[in-house]
Amino acid sequence: MAVSVQAERTDQAETERSGPAHRSRLDPWVEQYAARARGLTASQVRALFAVASRPEVVSLAGGMPYVAALPLDELADIAARVVRDRGAHALQYGSGQGDPDLREQILQVMQPAGIRAHSDDVVVTAGSQLALDLVVRIFCDPGDVVLVEAPTYVTALGVFASYQCQVVHVPMDDQGMVPGALSDAVAAVRASGRRPKLLYTIPSFHNPTGLTQGPARRAAVLELAQRHGLLVLEDDPYGLLGFDGSVPRALRADDPDGVVYLGTFSKTVAAGFRVGWATAPHGIRDKLVLAAETATLCPSNLTQLVLGEYLVTSPWYEQVKAYREVYRERRDALLDALAAYMPAGTTWTVPGGGFYSWLTLPDGLDATAMLPRAVADLVAYVPGTGFFADGQGASSLRLSYCFPPPDRIREGVRRLAGVVAAERDLLADLGAPAPLPARPTAAPSADQV
């Protein structure tokens, strides 16, 4: 049995190398896939993350929350109570829109961001990723244009690709998406005869840059979206995780009719619940509920009820504050180590919250080509090109400080700095870096979060 599995894996690796002609021999259905399935491609660096998950590697790649900080005994008691006392409800099908009590509680979770809504406006989904998928599903025909930050969240790009959208990147400065560039992008799209449909943005502690739109920037972005009739899709996983304790005001707070807001408990409580939500204008909400029922019937009552009980019986916002401290300490460790170790010519963003910093290498270095060397030196990151739909980002990479403890972060940065310096020296000597060969293997999707 083990032998046959090994053989299959080798076949797959060969197929990946030798392309579609070879593949058709192995997958008899290859001619039958939908056109949208062509948008489903594995990350080119996926293979390396199998190696990067070995304990000796410091992974600055994945966006995994540090759930070990949670009160596990308390959550265990809550889970038991929910199953024992409300099992006939928790283990049954539920509302397609999500548990009504949890939707009420979500209103409170959105309050710090200035959002006032009715629980009827909230649609709970199996993670906010699914809410994102469903919004694109109901809005985007093939060829419709989605405007996004440059760079943006990897798996949002995956969703846009899977619905055959065209992605247009809007440049960022240290306040996020640049309004003038947004105007120019909309004009260029219109001039080409295409229709800009959505403006997807992560205004707070942005993935992958960690940057945040200030109040004036948010007003300018909203004003442009309204002027151009763009529906704003506001993705806000990190808004409560600002290191100075303040919560940026959501775009949704100032435009309830023009913004679909995506929220999640993955970073503020735990990702393993897979509970997120969309808060949407009424007409869109109606369609989202129907789309959600078609996709999954309903979210899990069990995870919703456990989460709801936790929000009611635990000081959940104190836990959010504890998370902020954990991540602030790690952010500081990252920034200190970058300043201490990185060679000249390297730059990086200074995140005010969330999980990530965006690093740009000295001129001429390529983050994808460098990754195998970095992994050989026991440190991993996500190369920048994955965060763009158009091939930008070769000289940049994303560093996550959310999961490893501070001393591991420092050690990881030290190793990475050594790799960068060696690559820079090699480039100076030879004119171009020589990447190590990558070995394709099955891998977790650590690069997808």
Next chain:
Amino acid sequence: MAVSVQAERTDQAETERSGPAHRSRLDPWVEQYAARARGLTASQVRALFAVASRPEVVSLAGGMPYVAALPLDELADIAARVVRDRGAHALQYGSGQGDPDLREQILQVMQPAGIRAHSDDVVVTAGSQLALDLVVRIFCDPGDVVLVEAPTYVTALGVFASYQCQVVHVPMDDQGMVPGALSDAVAAVRASGRRPKLLYTIPSFHNPTGLTQGPARRAAVLELAQRHGLLVLEDDPYGLLGFDGSVPRALRADDPDGVVYLGTFSKTVAAGFRVGWATAPHGIRDKLVLAAETATLCPSNLTQLVLGEYLVTSPWYEQVKAYREVYRERRDALLDALAAYMPAGTTWTVPGGGFYSWLTLPDGLDATAMLPRAVADLVAYVPGTGFFADGQGASSLRLSYCFPPPDRIREGVRRLAGVVAAERDLLADLGAPAPLPARPTAAPSADQV
């Protein structure tokens, strides 16, 4: 606040009555939806199910498993143990393909149906509904034809509509889908220049008829699918719930390369976990994993680990046997009551397992028109037209015996028989039934399962 909600609901109800022109005033985004969003329509009888969920109504409508039969104390202890001892794993992001241990266990769950597979072939999803959605997503371009039984599962039709597939129904006899009719349907589709892409079938204890394909029928269906190059999408939520204790051999057992098998724990353990799976040929599996990661990143580790621990530490197959006895007793109650109370000219199927019987009314009666009268007489069912994409089924309806206890089932059938008799008499007197006006209200999706 309550007043404004009431006003919104009234607006929505009015919109539903007065159509798109009116709607555009209420939903400023109405011109922006994707073409596929037109396939998202609320069930015409949805409104009535709000009324039908009142305790005095015997609902023979929803397909809710009787989860109160589960060992709740044991499940509570398991949930607590998983969170307390493995919380850092259970509350974290997991593999996009699903927990590796659970995928091994799923192999055992599929064994009684004769399926031999490798855990690499299994993709766990947030309910098998999502697996169905993803298979259609990767295979069906707009206009592609999906062949289905006549009638078939309501929310499968919802998925096909949301991906703009054309549905072609294949007539059934008491052994399920008729092979000759399948041949004819494929020939007609080909003759019209369209491409039949998928054959969607529920071969065991079919929803909504309760019928099961025998071994010869299965062989004939598989042979035709192979001959015509149709990928078979085998939906098998009820296969373990046969009342004589035998488990029908899955189509997948005899054609690993030509069948995508959909399984779920919703009916054999509990629907509230939202854990289902697809078992697929390798090439399709690769694409399914990518599509699943794009849609939801990963299924919930928490529900997967609790389920896995339950499968390991509890006699789960004994629980399946207990469920069989619960449902067999209820099926018997239904059949006895139908025989005792239903007026002449009414016919129904005799399910050998699962949750449903399909009833056909005396000539001239319309199940949709009759539903408001039935609900007024405190009994509910799902009218037949929802199980067809083409308007068939007006004289039929689905009765679910899975949730109410036997005495309630008998009482429900007694009430329903009275409604049928009254409708028949009215028809004899007046020539046509006069439906009561339905009041549109928000409603759970009890008709969707």
